[in-house]
Amino acid sequence: MNPLLNSLQTYPFEKLRLLFKDVTPPAHLPHISFGIGEPKHPTPELIRDAVIASLGGLASYPATLGSPALREAIAQWATQRYHLPPLDPVTQVLPVAGSREALFALAQTVIDPKRQTTGNATDEPAIVLCPNPFYQIYEGAALLAGAQPYYVNSDPARNFACDYSAVPADIWARTQLVYVCSPGNPTGAVMTLDDWRELFALSDRYGFVIASDECYSEIYFDEAQPPLGGLEAAHKLGRGFERLVMLSSLSKRSNVPGMRSGFVAGDAEILKQFLLYRTYHGAALSTVYQSASIVAWNDETHVRENRAKYGQKFSTVTPMLAEVLNVRLPDAAFYLWADVSGTGLSDTEFAQRLYADYNVTVLPGSYLARTAQGTNPGRNFVRLALVADVDECTQGAQRIVDFCHALAR
Secondary structure, three states, rough: HHHHHOOOOHHHHHHHHOOOOOOOOOOOOOOOOOOOOOOOOOOOHHHHHHHHHHHHHHHHOOOOOOOOOHHHHHHHHHHHHHHHOOOOOOOOOOOOHHHHHHHHHHHEEEEEEEEOOOOOOOOOOOEEEEEOOOOHHHHHHHHHOOOOOEEEEEEEEHHHOOOHHOOOOHHHHHHEEEEOOOOOOOOOOOOOOOHHHHHHHHHHOOOOEEEEOOOOOOOOOOOOOOOOOOHHHHHHOOOOOOEEEEEEEEEHOOHHHHHHEEEEEEOOOHHHHHHHHHHHOOOOOHHHHHHHHHHOOOOOOHHHHHHHHHHHHHHHHHHHHHHHOOOOOOOOOEEEEEOOHHHHHHHHHHHHHHHHHHHOOOEEEEOOOOOOOOOOOOOOOEEEEEOOOHHHHHHHHHHHHHHHHHOOO
């Protein structure tokens, strides 16, 4: 067996299962889960209809490159959404079977574990920088590519921005890939233009690739201020897309996580090599879902309606929870990142007792982070995914309020 598999850490939801293993929640309270970030809003009818109308495509092998019509639809969407010069749908866009699969496979494409670093030669492994807390696929992708993850802690005092200034020069010299997530999972923080300027300057100096995970980009609260994207930041700063790719998905935007439909866009040279890898990898998007994806990317009405639903939930739930926890409206995405230190419980104790007493699931923040530079930046936080309908989210929030009041008595 591949010995690198032994380096993988337990997935957060397996840790949660073990935390709850011996707990019996109250049977009279229906379970409410804020745990997994899986959209629960109904899939729009126009996408469902497109899937049904395209079922004849099941008789054909899908092309790894995707259909010209899909690449064109994605290119047009990204160009309009991020105010870019027209993207080349042939060389700068690649459909993928969901952003998760592509985030993992990209590391296998760009990491050269034997490449010597800048400066003095070294036998030390290549570095993949990850935000901390983070989406665990980044770590697994690094480890299985033969690289070493390096965790860059977010700074609560700077809206959970990564503190790149704290990364030593010798780490940057070994860095081949940097994952960023904006809007962030779990914090909901959006990178600013100054954040991007700093990261681009580091990439220019050290030559690493930037993979910008933007799967939450279409869930935000002000229609006039959509989150800044990586390609958009590069264009605003007068740059090209060298060493930069962004990854997006329909899962959250259009409530179709089961379609596993997304794309990668940016540096044409990286995408050329990524296409070569994927041709052997065999992760092409089904022709049925390619056709339905065209319909989804070409329609914004259902996306605005989706945002309105999240906006209603956040405007209802956030003030309720702010009365008992240190929590505020995020920049974007569908998570609340709540500081529970004021309750006198750790994040794991809070999650376990909340489940035991009120049958509500939240995810301990320490499960979404690693101890780095002497601290686990997820400790004493919990993540709440507001993915259910407004009534269920409100009911769950009220149970958390009741739980916190009970702790205070």
